[in-house]
Amino acid sequence: NRRILLASRPDGKPTTDNFKFDTVPVAEPGDGQVLLKILYLSLDPYMRGRMSAAKSYAAPLEVGDVMEGATVGRVIQSRDPAFAEGDIVLSHSGWQNFAIADGATLRKLDPSVAPVSTALGVLGMTGFTAYAGLLTIGQPKPGETVVVAAASGAVGSAVGQIARIKGARAVGIAGGADKCAFLRDELGFDVAVDHRAPDFADQLKAACPQGIDVYFENVGGHVWEAVFPLLNEFARVPVCGLIAQYNDTAPPAGPDRLPGFMREVLSRSLNVRGFIQREFVDQRPAFYKEMAAWIASGQVRYREDIVEGLDAAPEAFMGLLEGRNFGKLVVRIGE
């Protein structure tokens, strides 16, 4: 069983030195367990947090641990009567080729609904994050302007399309002309703005003539700075992620802007609300049903960025933190 371990904690951007490959014998499942051959591994920005020792909403990995991650696998040996050989399941098995898992932790997937890799993306955690965060906190109304950052990515692409389904105007922010064209031409966003353009803030302002009612925050940094002045009174800001900050090692230079931020939260009655998707676990059944229907009807489209082979995972993950992925980043590990 080939595995990728956390070799050391990154200082700033992760490097290949932070990862270590090793090979161990494939283990035997115990009672109530199954042996999985991993088919797909999800790569997600939160993994950067797990590599650090800093306190967060989940415990960090220890050096020497297998890198964490959601996976889709095939049952190749079962000692849980609920699973048979050949079943395809969602598990949290990490960066490796084979894994032992407790049957109770698995969700069986139906390959006839959609390609099983989507259980890691649009029909999985990232799609659910978009759904719960936008609808519960963002609460978009018909005619309102919803802006989403990292809009071509796994979460952002679903946010914009759900906003449109709810009758709002969707403005996507993404890095580069190709991603912006994809938002407009493939996903039906009303406007797409390139955050790498020198006049990005002006373009965003022009794209939001009525201001911003909902801003779905995935990024932070210069994107947030351009959005903030445009927020309308009573705007809702689901704070989902701050990927532009994940590699930071020190606070940014410059004056303390927190008092000015708080003044605006007060005077514009802003609702800035952070969340971790698991908080909304009760909404998962509704999500699976609604999202599957939206995909079947073509109202939600998705793009996967599939890289080949476990060994490609570290490089692909490093690219995710710099916008090199285009769509939900998934590693194909087995057939």
Ligand code: NDP
């Ligand atoms: P994406 O598929 O959107 O990939 C990440 C994207 O972020 C990149 O493609 C890039 O897009 C953008 N990006 C990366 N670095 C920067 C940077 N320095 N400045 C600006 N943009 C950058 O990832 P996900 O959809 O999986 O995740 C999106 C966000 O949602 C992340 O912040 C993640 O942590 C968060 N998240 C939060 C959850 C929660 O429960 N709160 C659950 C799941 C995800 P581009 O090229 O367009 O700039």
